[in-house]
Amino acid sequence: YCLSGHPTLPCNVLKFKSTTIMLDCGLDMTSTLNFLPLPLVQSPRLSNLPGWSLKDGNAFLDKELKECSGHVFVDSVPEFCLPEVRLRRANNLSTVDVILISNYALYDALPIHTRHTGFTAQCMPRNHRPDRLLPSPLKDAVEVSTWRRCYTMQEVNSALSKIQLVGYSQKIELFGAVQVTPLSSGYALGSSNWIIQSHYEKVSYVSGSSLLTTHPQPMDQASLKNSDVLVLTGLTQIPTANPDGMVGEFCSNLALTVRNGGNVLVPCYPSGVIYDLLECLYQYIDSAGLSSVPLYFISPVANSSLEFSQIFAEWLCHNKQSKVYLPEPPFPHAELIQTNKLKHYPSIHGDFSNDFRQPCVVFTGHPSLRFGDVVHFMELWGKSSLNTVIFTEPDFSYLEALAPYQPLAMKCIYCPIDTRLNFIQVSKLLKEVQPLHVVCPEQYTQPPPAQSHRMDLMIDCQPPAMSYRRAEVLALPFKRRYEKIEIMPELADSLVPMEIKPGISLATVSAVLHTKDNKHLLQPPPRPAQPTSGKKRKRVSDDVPDCKVLKPLLSGSIPVEQFVQTLEKHGFSDIKVEDTAKGHIVLLQEAETLIQIEEDSTHIICDNDEMLRVRLRDLVLKFLQKF
């Protein structure tokens, strides 16, 4: 099932072996771009925008819609489009057993699911950090018609309390039916890919992975091998841009603005790429002679984010790990803070206003420019052409983000840094891990609409990838054929294997099947019960044999001459053999018995003489193999 139309913010549901697993639940926030920014102080400019009325003069909406530079915006608290509400209802997601979260950006919708579904099982994001990183502005969004109200802080907390943290390569059993294992994906601190496997099938879920060496542990590719199905989501959103080049551009633009006495605004998320940006700046500002320019990082979680990044050495790449062994903090931003070059504040109120010095560089959120402290800086600096806003997050179109601020004198630079896999890397990866099938969002199977000639900007693999669309259900193309079962050693001892062909042996197994917690165990059959003494009144039906006692199947064929010899040995005389088209008929004239022997069947026709029949039966069975 696919619940999200956004390829980088996936929300998929996988049904596998009677467990239902939700893979990520990202929240698509692009819809916020249709809203006006939420300023911290009443902005005269924004409130004076001309009202815009619908052609049919719907008065109800009048006050909420405003026009700015030819675009229409909704003037209210932003609302978000949830991952497919309709499908959620239809499938009743309270049956979701577990939600697997790949990285910090992909669990925004978590409280919605936990609240609306009475969901009680575990969710498993990667490590300890996300719980401090929720953007608190989100909690205020309001509901209109089908758009649901977002969530409150309380719901966030209750959702977080259901989270179970796991470590890389930790194998987690789900109801004994499947095993899920997170693997490092190399994209962000603690980001992961998941392997969902039973004993005979393996589904890999690749989401937001990176092959570039930044700060996190490198991607674990080897474990993805031998997958039956590989689900591929979260590829780069800007396949044409090279992250390294963008970082360079970012630095040089930043330097240029600051040298000219302007301020730089970097709208960003409070974790992730910012660590790399700070590290680059750490090296860059000294060489560019900008060491006196203050860097400000403003976010309610700025402090936590920076501190947390330092203590998760185990999740970092090798270089950073060995730093900790010295022991030194793994990220250079510790030094930036120590030397007072980088300062962090929970908000623009309080200490920040005292320390604030221009020109400066400000990192703050939210990258959509619709809420958070960034709104304030846009209003403050937007009028001067000395200042620059540099967009690094690829999630929002920067033109749309800027639209409500038009006209804008400030310079705008777009340096999207997206370290996720690009298409060349994907095909390399697919060649490497050789999955039997690839499943991916539809968008990845065709070139992007804007660059339809770029045939290289799509997934190319053999067999062709299976694609899915929002709200579509896709049956994964593999059939489960085997299941693991354990045989008790006592039972194994009692088995008698026969070698049928060289290297292949067979043994007939009759055993008691025990199934508990989706694990199967074969135990030796109980000894046949002793015949009960004749106290009970005997009834005819007591003697009715239990037809459930299965007789083994027979195989082989009977050589007629030897069979006749055996019969003679056992005291049968007067045997007559007739050849027929298919085989032979052995006549025991004395007993009025007829035995038809063919290649793969034997038919004994006799009078109702049980003794005789049993004797004949046993003789025939000697020539056959039982299974």
Place this chain on the structure above:
Amino acid sequence: MPEIRVTPLGAGQDVGRSCILVSIAGKNVMLDCGMHMGFNDDRRFPDFSYITQNGRLTDFLDCVIISHFHLDHCGALPYFSEMVGYDGPIYMTHPTQAICPILLEDYRKIAVDKKGEANFFTSQMIKDCMKKVVAVHLHQTVQVDDELEIKAYYAGHVLGAAMFQIKVGSESVVYTGDYNMTPDRHLGAAWIDKCRPNLLITESTYATTIRDSKRCRERDFLKKVHETVERGGKVLIPVFALGRAQELCILLETFWERMNLKVPIYFSTGLTEKANHYYKLFIPWTNQKIRKTFVQRNMFEFKHIKAFDRAFADNPGPMVVFATPGMLHAGQSLQIFRKWAGNEKNMVIMPGYCVQGTVGHEILSGQRKLEMEGRQVLEVKMQVEYMSFSAHADAKGIMQLVGQAEPESVLLVHGEAKKMEFLKQKIEQELRVSCYMPANGETVTLPTSPSIPVGISLGLLKREMAQGLLPEAKKPRLLHGTLIMKDSNFRLVSSEQALKELGLAEHQLRFTCRVHLHDTRKEQETALRVYSHLKSVLKDHCVQHLPDGSVTVESVLLQAAAPSEDPGTKVLLVSWTYQDEELGSFLTSLLKKGLPQAPS
């Protein structure tokens, strides 16, 4: 017969020099590689020649696992890997990997530079040895090779201490290393899931002790320290750089803050300062409270505790000094001890266990006149206090862990023989789990009976499961199938499928019996009578009367025919396959008895 063999090379009925060999399902694993604090000769390291006489260790051992960074668990590692020669993987947790080389280097310095020992491992050897280390995360399942996997659990003994589960197929062993079941001021409690190993190898340092509440001990400790400094005495607390040191620092720090005391607290330099830094960086390995508050205030940034300088020891006035090492067998703690021992105002508090042969052990056992190197006799007038702050599980804790993991049997190491004996009885009586306590070099062999995993065809399984859903089928059901063994691939399939896969044709064995019935009526009526008779007798079976006049019971076919000569006799042909043998045989004998008189 599959079995698990365990041989302690060290720590068998002894504390120190932990080194345990485990053979499980053909895999050989060495658990810990420690040194003995009480010896300075060959006995200080485990006897590795036991492992293999000729031949390389690398060929024999599949991996080495180090539980934590204490020298009695990792002290012999460079000797083992570089001087004896081992190139396989060595597993330990991240904090252990970070701190271990520092302690080894420190140990080397004391042994070589101070005591002038030759033939000891070098700094380079420590570095080379650490290159063979593979770091593991908590709960990460590490696949050592295709069959052998290991998994670390939190042990709470020191920073980065872990318990390890070693698993091959369905057989597994858990080695606890040292652990602590009660959370303390900076570490959490050991935890393991109900993993039901075949064998649990547990430490038993405090096998007989059941410690009083921690709070009391802490209050006692603070009171003693406080009294001593009040009357102007000096307090020496010998500690190991990491572990208890931090615990007691946090304790004193909060006390000093609360009481607003000004008496200086020193921490012997170098190592310990660095150690605190490690604690800051490995916050995720500490307890929940510290993890929660570290953003606001890092507990390991002490305000009252300063670095110690050798000259301070002669300063007048009260002070509290933490000095290494913890057993007073060498180094700074011993130096300070010598200086202060003569004054009865002073006090030494031993917060942990002391191995036999160390000064710490001697003064704790009541000796007051100590013979030092160079035949000097040192008279100890200062007060000697012992307070167990070691983060080892006590008897209760050990029982608790055994209860958590539910092993088939328990093996005790890292404890004194007498105490072990007591605990062994207790475990066997209370938990009804067999318990072993081998001495060094003694091998314990445990037969195991692993289940054999095979693949079952889903069709067969589903068929069985579907039948299992019937209400009366709560009783155990028999499953029939055929096990195909091809190379080492085992599959259980239904018999039909097995025949098909092997290209064998099924041979059908069919019987037809002539049953003579006296019945003057027509064939059809005979058949009808047979039908109603069988229907009344065989209530559980599916009896059908087919349009062509024949009767079926399950898959047994009955047909009535009229032989030409005798109109009063009908011949009933009963025909069945070998698979219906019982039923067919029963039917013929039933029909032989004749039909009941038809109701007129």
